[in-house]
Amino acid sequence: MEFIPIYYKDSLTIINENAHIGVVTLWSHKQAVIDKFKESGVDLSKTNSPIAVFGTLYGNGLKHLLANLLYNPQITHVLICGRNTGESLQLLLNFFGKGVEKVVNIGVSCNRIIGTSKDLPEVLYPELFRNPPDVTYIGQETDPDFETQLQSYLKNLPNSFNKPDAVEPERVKIDLPEIAPSYFPSNPRSHTIIKGTPLEAWKELIFCLDRFGHMVELEPDKRRKELQNVKVIVEDPIEEDDVSLKPFGFSIAELKEYQCKVKHNIVEGDYTYGNRIRAYFNVDALTVCVGKLKKNPQDRRSYIVLWDPRTDLTETTRSSPCLATIFLRVYDGNLTLSATFRVHNAFDAWLKNLYALMAIQRHVTEHTCIPTGPITVISHSISLNPDEGYEKLQMVINQHGNFKFEADPNGQFRFRLENGQIVAEHIYNGETLKVYRSKKAERIQYELKRDRAISEIGHAIFIGRQLEKAQRCLLTGEAFKEDP
The missing domain is CATH 3.40.50 (Rossmann fold)
Structure with a gap:
């Protein structure tokens, strides 16, 4: 044979x-x-x-x-x-x-x-x-x-x-299949999203859930793609217009209506966010937080809890709030808001809830005159049903291919060759923070990792290209010119 x-x-x-x-x-x-x-x-x-x-x-x-x-x-x-x-x-x-x-x-x-x-x-x-x-x-x-x-x-x-047990040899042809994963590998509890506006953050969240979310069966015939402890930071939480929102099934009128409902719906005995924040525990927590921040902008006790373990943890027949906590804190002169959600429906609820948090933050700003800052949302369990929102999902995925430069908040780098060494200069707002020097690009790579000098993956890839190019020029003697 x-x-x-x-x-x-x-x-x-x-x-x-x-x-x-x-x-x-x-x-x-x-x-x-x-x-x-x-x-x-x-x-x-x-x-x-x-x-x-x-x-x-x-x-x-x-x-x-x-x-x-x-x-x-x-x-x-x-x-x-x-x-x-x-x-x-x-x-x-x-x-x-x-x-x-x-x-x-x-x-x-x-x-x-x-x-x-x-x-x-x-x-x-x-x-x-x-x-x-x-x-x-x-x-x-x-x-x-x-x-x-x-x-x-x-x-x-x-x-x-x-051998006594040997049989006549026969060819066996195996066609190796292409791998079709239902999700891509990652740590499902490690995802952090930083975007400028609410809609951009929501779109990145949907993309990450579709790509990295694990399929779970919450109950019979109820399957979802889920991630845990997803952290989304919206740097500039401003309201968007219908031109941006409507292609994804949202409208500014509906979002504003939901904002009012969360702030003012304090019907006695109701479990809604407005009631839990402003009446449920016999205290208007939002008003108390305003008073604390007016008195002391550096107060760190402006912390609102909506979860009631007496009923939410023990009674399985009644509805329980998804929003669990809100933390208001002045940082770098701006009013930041951090919220945790027990569970989140990414398609329909996440953006609505973010707008509700924006309304709460704006309410505090109006009464304290402290300018608004970023909002951080941590979702302990966030999921989507890819079948129910197929058109939305495809629109988000298709738009995700539009490459866009994103500045690294950790700063930028300039590279040059000097005295037989590679020089990497770490710059922030035009000022040099640190200069790395070595004959070997690998050494600078490890030092940058040690110092956590890079936070954006695209920036890390660019830096890797420049280090490799500088190393090659150092060895060959050709002139080094940094890529734009």
Whole structure:
């Protein structure tokens, strides 16, 4: 049976296409291993060599290697020799030695190799191999006893087809599927969004939920994409016009109506936000906070709680507020507002609730004459139903492709070469904060990370490009010119 690779043909070195040994070099250079085989006297002729093929294995190529082995069952022995980096060696040994177990990763059902963190497509599992190959590791080609190990291996090599339980080899063709994750990997509790206006913040929130949210089943037939503890900061919480709002199903009139309802709806016995803030606990918390801030703008007790554990925690039949706390604080001369929500419906409720918080903040500003600042909203559980808001979702996703420069609030950098070193100058509002110098770009990279000097991912990528360019110019002697 002729060796015919169906994956990575150009990356393999085929020796004798009718032989039965496949050599895996792990992270070692293929040619270095081949040269060592030649030095050891191994026959590598196209007609007589017992070696069919040499190939590397970096981990991600394991599924392709296994698919090639299934299609070429005449490879009865897999000889592993090379530098083992990561878990490449263990992956191959465990696949045949321990098997796989069913798991779900990024919303996709797959087979995880037991004893490792490696996932394979569901179509790959050890039982597909009618005659599993013998897998042997003899060390790295640079080991002192490598030649002895290699010659001993080849001298004592049995033929798998002579085994009593061997069956007639048959090609098995596996088409490896494209991964279609239901969400993209991230820490689902780490997302922070910083935008200028309410609508821009809402659109970024929807995008993040769709891309990174995990599917959860809240109750039968009620599935949602959910993230936890999402933090959204709106730097300039101003009201927008209908031209901006209406394409996404909002109107300024409806949002203003909701603002009034939250501020003034204090019907006795009602659980609404207005009642919880201004009457429920026998105190008008908003009025008290205004008095505190007028008396002492640096007051840190202007903290409003809407959650009543006596009923909200114990009575499951009644409605409970989603808004849990509001904190009013003067920071850098401006009135900031921070709010926490127990749960949030991202499509319909998040923007409405933000507008309600804007009204509360403006009410305090009007009575204290303290200018408004940013609003921060933390949603402990925020979710959306992608089916119910499909048109809104697609509009947000399509608009997200519009690339726009966003300044890094941590400052900017200028780069130059000086006295045989790369110089990175950290600048904020035209003033130099710190100068980083090194002959190696990698050193400056680590120092910037240590100092948390970068906060915006686009800015980090730009800085990486400049450091790489400066390093290249330093080595070649060409003139360095910073990208605009």
